[in-house]
Amino acid sequence: MENLFKEVEVYQVRKASELACGDVFLSNRDPLTDRLVSVLSDGLGSGVKANVLAAMTAQMALKFTLSELDMERSAEIMMNALPICAVRKIGYATYTIVDCQGHRSIRIVEQGSPRFIYIRQGRVIDLPFEELGSRQRDYRTVRITTCVPQPEDRIIFFSDGITESGMGTPNYRLGWRHSGVVHFVQSLLSDDPEISARTLVRRIVREALNKEPSRRAGDDTTCAAVYVRRPRRTLVLSGPPYDSSRDREVAGLLAEFDGRTAVCGGTSAEIVSRELGRPLHTPILRGRSTLPPVSRMEGVDLVTEGILTLTEVLRRLDHGDSSPTANAATQLVDLLLESDVIELVVGTRINDAHQDPNLPVDLEIRRNLMKRIKRVLEEKYLKEVNIRYI
């Protein structure tokens, strides 16, 4: 069977009056076994207490699931271990576990959270599930759903902040509800059948906030999605080769690449333009910008300046900065985060002009910068990144 990639993304907004989010999302990807486990837990109440409860639950769920213990058994142990609130007589935290074991099977375990949405061939489908009761003889049950994934399947799961958004307002007395979310997801998919998990979760959370008075979240609102797909590959070429006799080879790598491509660097762009005989256009920017503008070249998705743009890309990836200013760096961040497998081809020739002590800023060495970008993409965004120096 072909190698499928699982894109996992989460987006959350905490309750407007709180400083901490009471929903906690954790994910673990094991590249060796191709196993991905994602957990979303919603702690009782809101604020710091809910955050601690949800963090404990999510961590426990993740560890149990990753251990070799049978999933049904671990779900049972966990449910029995989690206490119920003495006052409210309800569980301390709800959770959803999505366990993708390679491309062979997906198991989804839910306790108390809104039912997940499963998309196949662009449509919401119902999957059969098994229900286990609690040994503490309370109302709690665990639902276990198992299925064999197909390419382009999606699993969307969320906290009740999504389904209950807008509750009590004239248009949504009972909240957005599960059916409202399903309807919205279906319309998003019909508009863009290839919508990434990243865009999908953001659109859902934003739509939930639109239901709230003044768009202020009335509860912690979290949406996560797993998208099983053929890997989206991106090649980023930055820097001229150490030996200019390899210019043609580098341009050829780009021309023959099966996926999206970006060139980051003025000299590199000139090399590609010359070797492939494709003209380079740099459209006029309106007003001043903190970064040099993007350029256009036929067959290349993005052409930017090098070091300044890459430094800003690293800063944004590191800090999760999502400010709306659109520039070369935000476009490159979007391209990288919408990709699953990223090939970095780094030219190692040093530009002597960058070493001029009169420059008003320190220009990072390209090789180090790309190494750090690789690390953050792997560790924080769970991307598969390969780097080669040329």
Add this chain to the structure above:
Amino acid sequence: MDKIVDVEICTGTTCFVMGAGHLMSLAEELPERLKGSVSIRFARCLGVCSVPDNGRPPFATVNGALIENASVENLVAACDLLLSGEKGMNYETV
């Protein structure tokens, strides 16, 4: 037909940090007399900064002639010079 002067501004890293960022808005800062007579383009990189003899970045070209240490003022002056001289002024092109 009116003469058109072609200005190309380098947006490479070195030129950008040395001040080409301020030249991005050249089109808006052109005096009225030059508007309509100057065509502005950006270059990804003119590739001249690595040769010290070329002078100081930022670099631009005016009708193909290299201008070092480019600023709004000296680019406007170069355009004025080219447009005013009936007989024209011969810059050596790079």
